Amino acid sequence: xxxxxxxxxxxxxxxxxxxxxxxxxxxxxxxxxxxxxxxxxxxxxxxxxxxxxxxxxxxxxxxxxxxxxxxxxxxxxxxxxxxxxxxxxxxxxxxxxxxxxxxxxxxxxxxxxxxxxxxxxxxxxxxxxxxxxxxxxxxxxxxxxxxxxxxxxxxxxxxxxxxxxxxxxxxxxxxxxxxxxxxxxxxxxxxxxxxxxxxxxxxxxxxxxxxxxxxxxxxxxxxxxxxxxxxxxxxxxxxxxxxxxxxxxxxxxxxxxxxxxxxxxxxxxxxxxxxxxxxxxxxxxxxxxxxxxxxxxxxxxxxxxxxxxxxxxxxxxxxxxxxxxxxxxxxxxxxxxxxxxxxxxxxxxxxxxxxxxxxxxxxxxxxxxxxxxxxxxxxxxxxxxxxxxxx
Ligand SMILES: *Cc1c(COP(=O)(O)O)cnc(C)c1O
Numbered sequence: 001x002x003x004x005x006x007x008x009x010x011x012x013x014x015x016x017x018x019x020x021x022x023x024x025x026x027x028x029x030x031x032x033x034x035x036x037x038x039x040x041x042x043x044x045x046x047x048x049x050x051x052x053x054x055x056x057x058x059x060x061x062x063x064x065x066x067x068x069x070x071x072x073x074x075x076x077x078x079x080x081x082x083x084x085x086x087x088x089x090x091x092x093x094x095x096x097x098x099x100x101x102x103x104x105x106x107x108x109x110x111x112x113x114x115x116x117x118x119x120x121x122x123x124x125x126x127x128x129x130x131x132x133x134x135x136x137x138x139x140x141x142x143x144x145x146x147x148x149x150x151x152x153x154x155x156x157x158x159x160x161x162x163x164x165x166x167x168x169x170x171x172x173x174x175x176x177x178x179x180x181x182x183x184x185x186x187x188x189x190x191x192x193x194x195x196x197x198x199x200x201x202x203x204x205x206x207x208x209x210x211x212x213x214x215x216x217x218x219x220x221x222x223x224x225x226x227x228x229x230x231x232x233x234x235x236x237x238x239x240x241x242x243x244x245x246x247x248x249x250x251x252x253x254x255x256x257x258x259x260x261x262x263x264x265x266x267x268x269x270x271x272x273x274x275x276x277x278x279x280x281x282x283x284x285x286x287x288x289x290x291x292x293x294x295x296x297x298x299x300x301x302x303x304x305x306x307x308x309x310x311x312x313x314x315x316x317x318x319x320x321x322x323x324x325x326x327x328x329x330x331x332x333x334x335x336x337x338x339x340x341x342x343x344x345x346x347x348x349x350x351x352x353x354x355x356x357x358x359x360x361x362x363x364x365x366x367x368x369x370x371x372x373x374x375x376x377x378x379x380x381x382x383x384x385x386x387x388x389x390x391x
Contacts, residue, residue, distance in 0.1 A: 085203020099124030106132025
């Protein structure tokens, strides 16, 4: 099974068939499991075997199929599924940390990830934020006794690419565990294990579902970390993935590679078509040779990703005119969906940030984040071009 290529694993890995031999993965929509005897119940609570379950907050056969499938393609020993991406980020960090511990994180983070770090601060965890693209800052901040390092391998929404291998070398030299939020890299382009990441987190809500149906998250890592550190925390605090959502994610994974590669191809084509457009100050896409971390992006993903960020000339007013003129691309705030989606971060996802922090992170009034869907590439480029005319 380890010889299988990704597309084969995405369709078959982790499948557990019941006595009926069903073709499509079954939804075990059950909270609990019946034991043959009191003795069996007792034995299962002492040690749960690989095909045994106790309670859906601890594990469920459909959820387990999803966990095994994502671990198989990510190349980790194990995985634990959660109710949302944020439950995964929170679980990955909080299960590991206690008062007095030190964490170093990249400052360009999804708003809710930043909020989790603020909460950890309230409980006595010391957090140092650095410019994630500057290895010198990581080197200066990670010290003897630093417990963990946290970063988004590609930042939201300005698409800064962090040198994961470089950060891992610095962190591991000091004994720190590296936790990577890998949503923008996607499982398709992820080489996080190869680059040295210890723990990899996904919001499954994004490319894994890929059709904007369900919330979900997953944490991938070693069996030791997943079962001895993360699972005790998550199973007792309740952020379990619903079996129905796990089934949606399993079906999403079957087409993940096909979708993401098409989305990435459309993103590259759009970015190229828009480069130098008079209505745009900047076209930010890691797949363009002019991107500051283009070389790193190609080494650690082999692609630019599925999101293109644009800075429209004329600030917020012009950006709003552009959004309102789009016909195919929808105004919303998910990404990785089959439908193309555009977001104005300064007034939505990053509204909470004070102006000086927005400026520091490059979230300008004209900035828009465009997540490419799987519609016809030519139609998408034409839609963006006609909407820019309206600016
Ligand atoms: C969306 C997202 C999350 C949170 O995921 P949810 O499923 O919405 O909870 C975390 N990190 C990144 C980078 C994201 O894009």
